[in-house]
Amino acid sequence: MAPRIVIVGFGNLGQAIARGAIASGLAAPSEIGALDPEPAQRARAEEHGLRLANPARIGESETVLLAVKPQSFQEAATALGTIPTDGPLVISVMAGVRSGAIRDALGGAARVVRAMPNTPAAVGRAVTAVASDADVAEDDLARVEQLFASVGKTVRVPEALFDAVTAVSGSGPAFVFRFLEAWTAAAESLGLSEEKAAVLARETLIGAAALLERTDDGPQVLRARVTSKGGTTAAGLARMDDAATRTGGIDALMLETLRAARDRGAELGRG
Ligand SMILES: NC(=O)c1ccc[n+]([C@@H]2O[C@H](COP(=O)([O-])OP(=O)(O)OC[C@H]3O[C@@H](n4cnc5c(N)ncnc54)[C@H](OP(=O)(O)O)[C@@H]3O)[C@@H](O)[C@H]2O)c1
Structure with a gap:
């Protein structure tokens, strides 16, 4: 019997x-099949009790998950x-690869749903956007949500906004990590050792x-709670926002960052 779920790109x-x-x-594990040209990935699949999928029998499976890089999709x-x-x-x-392009490459008739998880999936803490377009049946959407609920939370979004969610949450972890790198380097510049700077910045993040997760308060309230008038946080935040007069500040930087990521998604989609 063919595996129920086939993961293409392990x-x-x-x-x-x-x-x-x-x-x-x-x-x-035995109901999941992996398809990957890389011997090390195939060995990893077998180590975990998964099966190696046979592309000739793909039609017997319930679900095919395309998890290859866009560049490998045609192959x-x-x-x-x-x-x-x-x-x-x-x-x-x-x-970037539109559901219409995926359907066309698979003969023009397949039911295709796009999902955009992020790397915290590795620890069960992803947030996954699922394309909610009218041409996708509710049953299919529910199946996709059930699969991705096993690695975190899910949010439905129209496919037209997929490049935007790719920027916000797909690429998002990289932006957080980049911020943390800058934060750690700045801590070192203030005289802290590399090790102490890394622990202080990382644990603060x-x-x-965790605080954000466990209270009902949003980021503005939580920020205000650390910020007393005329205090140290206020001085730091004022400097952060002061950049606004010269470069547009952190809000403009964030917007430019997300726009660049979204536009790259659109470019990838055009091939
Ligand atoms: N990483 C993220 O944060 C993230 C978030 C959301 C979505 N995505 C998307 O998820 C996809 C996978 O990302 P990833 O980070 O898991 O990439 P990855 O680690 O590079 O995994 C892709 C795997 O697919 C294999 N592969 C290449 N050509 C194949 C083919 N023709 N048939 C079957 N397998 C093939 C690759 O093997 P080789 O190494 O030999 O090429 C590799 O093992 C990408 O399209 C990315 O856009 C990524």
């Missing part, structure tokens, strides 16, 4: 989703061949995130 995300599906009881699609409407549901986590 890299970072493919592996994280397989782990989540197994840990949540959604699928047994993967050629190996998969035609997938009919009543064939497996195709889920793509590829940035994790602690602030």
Whole structure:
């Protein structure tokens, strides 16, 4: 019997989703198949009790998860061949590649849903945007949400906003980490050792995130709570916002960052 779920591209995300599906009881390891040209990835799949999928039998599966880089998509699609409407549901986590292009590459009839998780999937803390377009059946959307709920939270978004969510939450962890790098380097510039700077900045980030998670207060309230008038935080924030007069400040920087990521998604989508 063919595996119920076939993961095409058993890299970072493919592996994280397989782990989540197994840990949540959604699928047994033997019900998941991996398809990847890389011998090390295939060996990893087998180590975890997964099966190696046979592209010729893809039609017997329930779900095909496309987790290859967009650049490898055509090659993967050629190996998969035609997938009919009543064939497996195709889920793509590829940035930029539109569901219409995916359907066309798979013979024009496949049911395709796009999902955009992020790397915290590796620890079960992803947030995944799921394309909610009118041409996708509710049952299919619910199946996709069930799969990604095994690695975190899910949010429905129209496919027209997919490049935007790719920028916000798909690429988002990199922006947080870049900020943390700058923060740590600045701490070192103030005289702290590399080790102490790293611990202080990192634990502050994790602690602030935990605080955000465990209270009903939003970031503005939490920020105001640290900021007494004329105090140290106020001085730092004023300097952060002061950049506004010269460069547009942190708000403009964030907007430019997300726009650049979103526009790159649109470019990838145009091929
Ligand atoms: N990383 C993120 O934060 C993130 C978030 C959301 C969505 N995504 C999307 O998720 C996808 C996968 O990302 P990733 O970080 O998991 O990438 P990855 O670690 O590079 O995994 C992709 C895997 O697919 C394999 N592969 C290449 N060509 C293939 C083919 N024709 N058939 C089957 N497998 C093939 C690759 O093998 P080789 O190494 O031999 O090429 C690699 O093992 C990308 O499209 C990305 O846009 C990523």
